[in-house]
Amino acid sequence: MPYTVLVINPGSTSTKIAVFENDKELFSENVAHSAEEIASFPSIASQYAFREKHLRDALARKGFDIKQLSCIVGRGGLLKPIPGGVYQVNEAMKAELLDARNGEHASNLGALIADALAKEAGVPAFIADPVVVDELDELARIYGHAVFTKRSIFHALNQKAVAKRWCRENQRTYSEVNVIVAHMGGGVSVGLHRNGRVVDVNNALNGEGPFSPERAGTLPAGDLAKLCFSGKYSEKEVLKMITGQGGMVSLYGTNDMRVLENAYKKDNDPKAELIYKAFLYNMGKAIGALAAAARGKVDAIILTGGIAYGPEVQETLRDMCGWIAPVTVYPGEGELEALALAGVGALSGEAEIQEYK
Numbered sequence: 001m002p003y004t005v006l007v008i009n010p011g012s013t014s015t016k017i018a019v020f021e022n023d024k025e026l027f028s029e030n031v032a033h034s035a036e037e038i039a040s041f042p043s044i045a046s047q048y049a050f051r052e053k054h055l056r057d058a059l060a061r062k063g064f065d066i067k068q069l070s071c072i073v074g075r076g077g078l079l080k081p082i083p084g085g086v087y088q089v090n091e092a093m094k095a096e097l098l099d100a101r102n103g104e105h106a107s108n109l110g111a112l113i114a115d116a117l118a119k120e121a122g123v124p125a126f127i128a129d130p131v132v133v134d135e136l137d138e139l140a141r142i143y144g145h146a147v148f149t150k151r152s153i154f155h156a157l158n159q160k161a162v163a164k165r166w167c168r169e170n171q172r173t174y175s176e177v178n179v180i181v182a183h184m185g186g187g188v189s190v191g192l193h194r195n196g197r198v199v200d201v202n203n204a205l206n207g208e209g210p211f212s213p214e215r216a217g218t219l220p221a222g223d224l225a226k227l228c229f230s231g232k233y234s235e236k237e238v239l240k241m242i243t244g245q246g247g248m249v250s251l252y253g254t255n256d257m258r259v260l261e262n263a264y265k266k267d268n269d270p271k272a273e274l275i276y277k278a279f280l281y282n283m284g285k286a287i288g289a290l291a292a293a294a295r296g297k298v299d300a301i302i303l304t305g306g307i308a309y310g311p312e313v314q315e316t317l318r319d320m321c322g323w324i325a326p327v328t329v330y331p332g333e334g335e336l337e338a339l340a341l342a343g344v345g346a347l348s349g350e351a352e353i354q355e356y357k
Helices: 035-039 045-061 091-099 108-121 156-169 221-228 235-242 247-252 257-265 270-293 311-321 335-348
Strands: 004-010 014-021 024-032 071-075 086-088 125-128 178-184 188-194 197-201 300-305 327-331 353-355
Touching: 004 045, 004 108, 004 335, 014 045, 014 335, 024 045, 024 335, 045 091, 045 108, 071 108, 071 335, 086 335, 091 108, 108 125, 125 335, 156 178, 156 188, 156 197, 156 300, 156 327, 156 335, 178 270, 188 270, 197 270, 221 235, 247 257, 247 270, 257 270, 270 311, 300 311, 311 327
Parallel strands: 004 071, 071 125, 086 353, 178 300, 300 327
Antiparallel strands: 004 014, 014 024, 086 125, 178 188, 188 197
């Protein structure tokens, strides 16, 4: 049975939407918002009406009537830690997102806009695999001080989507395999998927694991503590060093891997080469660490995210990690398709519809 699904993925300066019929994309639109427009709002939640209007205008330009929809799926935001899967948008979820009880992020708007449009269209609204998916083993939660506990915040939507895609293409079952997924984009997350759960993964939001284009990754704790109390930086400035102005932004002044790669390969800049190769070195180490956590029993290593398009990225990580397991590359993020497939799965009964509490 064909299902028509609208998916909504709000980002910091854009709102990506697409309409799918089952797994076939009918059309998509990247609704851009200028930095000046976004800066005029005091909070993420206050952008709600502005973004919804732009989304409606985009659908109108396509001549699309939301009454044709079977469901709407929004990108899940910063909620309480929950297992992966599909959740129907409810009042408890909306209240937490509106109040930003678990943090501010543009993705908080996905469920809110989806719910408003779904009510008008008379169809259900869902979210799927938000960044707060938490399926960690208890061993993976322990840091070396009782004050700290590991938070699971990562690219859950894309990680789970590519892991399931690999299973489909290799006639395997997600709940019965061990795969390591390395997502490489503006942020980086490397996760161990064991028997259908992401049992270990770095906190990709708050600066843990390999450095990325915009995030510092794991830093030396003692030096960071001294910096925080040096009197030179405010808390806000330190947090910006970790997320936003860390990683390649700090090391080379760009958040674009392509700029770094051009400086290394075309301009023969030794500093660019060093940082480029250091990024891949850290990615390979992170994959290897999870292979040890899996006791070497790894069915596949999957490279994904925008940086995975790079031929040298693929070649280097295959060379570093191919002895662990075969390396498969699914470049890009594929989040819109992943949201659509989640909606189709919920409507068809293939995926359980869970309740957010």
